[in-house]
Amino acid sequence: MRDFQLPGRSPVMATNALCATSHPLAAKVALDILQAGGNAVDAAIAGAVLLGIAEPQSCGIGGDCFVLVKPAGTDRIHALNGSGRSPTGLTADRLRTEGLAHVGTESVHSVTIPGAIDAFCRLSEEWGRLGLADLLAPAIRYAEEGIPVAPRVAFDWAAEGSRLAGAAQGFYLKNSLPLRTGDIFRSPGQAEVLRRIAKAGRAAFYEGEVADDMIAALQALGGTQRHEDFAATSSVWSDPITGHYRGHELIEHAPNGQGATAILMLNILSRFDLSGLDPNGAERAHLEAEAAKLAYDARDRFIADPDFVTRLDHMMSDDTAARLARLIDPDRAMDTPPKAAETVHRDTVYLTVVDRDRMAVSLIYSTYWSFGSGIASPKFGILFHNRGADFNLKAGHPNEVGPGKRPLHTIIPAMLAREGKVIMPFGVMGGAYQPSGHARVVSNLLDYGMDLQETLDAPRSFATEGVLRLERGYSDTTLRELETKGHRVAIRDKPLGGGQAIMIDAERGILIGASDPRKDGCALGY
Template identity: 65%
Template sequence: MRDFHQPGRSAVYATNGMCATSHPLAAKTAIDILERGGNAMDAAIAGAVLLGICEPQMTGIGGDCFALFTKPGSDEIHALNGSGRAPAAASAAALRDQGHDTVPLNSPAAVTIPGAIDAFCRLSDDHGKLGLDTLLAPAIRYAEDGVPVAPRVAFDWPDAAKALQGHGLTHFSIAGAPLSVGQMFRAPGQAEVLRRIAAQGRDGFYKGDVAEDMIAALTALGGVHTADDFAATACDYTTPISGDYKGVDLVEHPPNGHGATAILMLNILKHFDIARMDPFGSQRAHIEAEATKLAYDARNRIIADPDHTTRLAHMLAPETAAKLAALIDPSNAMPAAAPLTEEVHRETVYITVVDRDRMAVSLIYSIFHGFGSGIASEKFGVLFQNRGAGFNLTPGHPNELAGGKRPMHTIIPGMLREDGRASMPFGVMGGAYQPTGHARVVSNLRDFGMAPQAALDAPRSYAEAGQLRVESGYADTVRAELAELGHDVIVPKGPIGGAQAIVIRPDGVLEGASDPRKDGCALGY
């Protein structure tokens, strides 16, 4: 039980349905949908689309999504990959010839075809009850009327807005200035797009005026995107992967998502007596940092478009984890397992919903970096993700940029399974941090017996790009001890990630937890 003398938040308990997400308006919308007779899929879609208006720096209809879900009355976990592909004419060789070593973040070369809208339409058709017109109505209303900017959104906006350019500045700033707490953000162009999707389905986005507006914005800047690329966009159902940690299965998306990285991390941590360590001490943070370096090095070598990933079994094999664990020195930090170039990107939203029939949805939705590529379409203000920056330009690499491929993706919804029962849909936002975040939440629960809310509240650290980012929630003595072990310790400007979870208890009660690092909450009824 939490210490009620200290600031914090309690878990939320309910029996009929629950939503946990990063903005209160989206959580309330999801509950409204459940109360109107919708199911968890309906509620998750409605809440997710609204998050693109409430947190426009994080996500939007120009982005991608992934979902894990169960069907009513079943504990089988299904997966849908809603990530888009590079346009058919994309070429790593062309970028190399222009002198690039990596895909330029704020250029059309980084813009993959948005996959989220196709995924939402497919999930609604296959698993929803109420229909897109009902699900999109709240986001349409808020896009027209406006949403007051929340504190965490305002915190992110100035740095994220540095990416905005051209029409992006027009639609996502006030004469070039970022919006501040309480100012109204409106997106009437997106409202019109959503109305067309509500009436026409996916064709309202991937064909006609909206698609032409998007293509014109990209080709004007040198993009190679075509109408055929947009029309051909299609999500895929896939088979989840999983790994056991102390009696619980962590279920993840297969590649091109990097959920296998979290499973590998937990497999490495099995070789250390984490439960005997101080949960907020230097020893645990050190072992986790070293496991992160090794697991992410494996990720960078292996994870790619599923048609080009051939070593997933090796990555998940127990003997691979054993060999990597043997490389960890409890007394010294390794400089790096390999150059890790990704930053900690905060630009992701996550929503989880469980309904009265115990259908559970774990859905994550993102434009990658803050305000994505910074490129928006002129008429409708569709802001494009820069997921193409997840490719590399190394000739012959499984994740080399090429036409029609999906890039390695950092967003990963999670779900826990105990004794064959789907027990906790959850997600940890924070771009590249997410596998470390998944592993840490699972370890908090299983090694230290933390309640879900406490597991999300707990301070975080993350080894990235040669530094160990340690939140201010750690004691100064811990940072000093980590420095003595050889880590380059910094306190990051902002918090590390954010998380949401719903526990489906055996007694039928739902327990919702929501990370205070975000503006959101858990709501039930």
């Protein structure tokens, strides 16, 4: 239990339904949908689309999403891959011929076809109760009337607004400057796009005038995106993947997301007695850093478009985790395996909803880097993500850029189960940090018995690019001890991601929700 004399907040409890998002207005909209008769899928769609207006630096209709759905009355989880593919005219040979060593984060070639709208339409049709018109109405209203810029959103806007180029500057800057806390952000062009989708479904986005606007913007910059690429976009249902930790099951989305990295990392950490260590001490941070180095190295070798992944079972096996765990020296940091700089960024939204029938949704939605590629369509102001920056140009690599491929994705929704029963949909934002974030959340709960809000509040660290980066919540003693173990330590000037979670307490008939203080959001229930 937290100390009530210190800053903090309690988990939110409810009996009927609960949602947790990274922005209060999105949480309120999701709750309104639930109380109007919608289910968890309806509420998740409404909240997610609104987040594209409330947090335009993090997500939007020009981005991708991944979703886990646990229907009412069953614990079978369905995974929806809402990530788009590269244009059919894009090849690695072409980019290598142009002298490129990687796909740039502001390059038009980083723009894969946006997949989120197709996924939202499919979710609504196959699992929702209310129609798209009801679900998109709140976002349409807020896009027209405007939303005050929240403090964390303004923080990101100031840091990353310079990435906006061309038409995007007119839509997402005010007098050529980033919007500040309390400024009103409006997007009437996106309101019109959403109005058309509400009436005509996915075709209103992937065909016709809206598609013309997007394609013209991309082709003007040398992009190979064509009408056929947009029209062919289709989200895909699959089964999730599962790992085990301390008597629980961690359920993750299969590749091209990096969920297998979280499973491998926890599998490595299960070989150590974390519960006997200080949760905010050097020993735990060291072991997490070393496990992350090994798990992320495996990620960069194996994870790609699911049609090209061949060694997923090897990556997730107990034997692999045991062999990697033996490489960890509890007293000395290893050299960091090389990392692709593109996979370090962190702008994403996550939300989760559980309704009164105990349908549960875990949904993550992103344009990848802050403001994605920085490119927007000139008529409607649709900001394109830059997911293609996570392809590589290594000949023969499973994640080599190629026509019609899905790149390695950092965004990963998750659920935690016990004895086959789902007990917690959850997610952690933060680009490449996300598998480490999943491992830390699960360990905070199961190794240290923290309550749900404490689990998200606790300080975080992340080993990347040869540096162990820590939030300011760690003590000076911990920093010195980590340096003694050979880590290059740095204090981050920005927080590590964010996160939301909902615990399903079936025995007592309650829901317990929490939302990360690193974002502006909250959990709400009734």
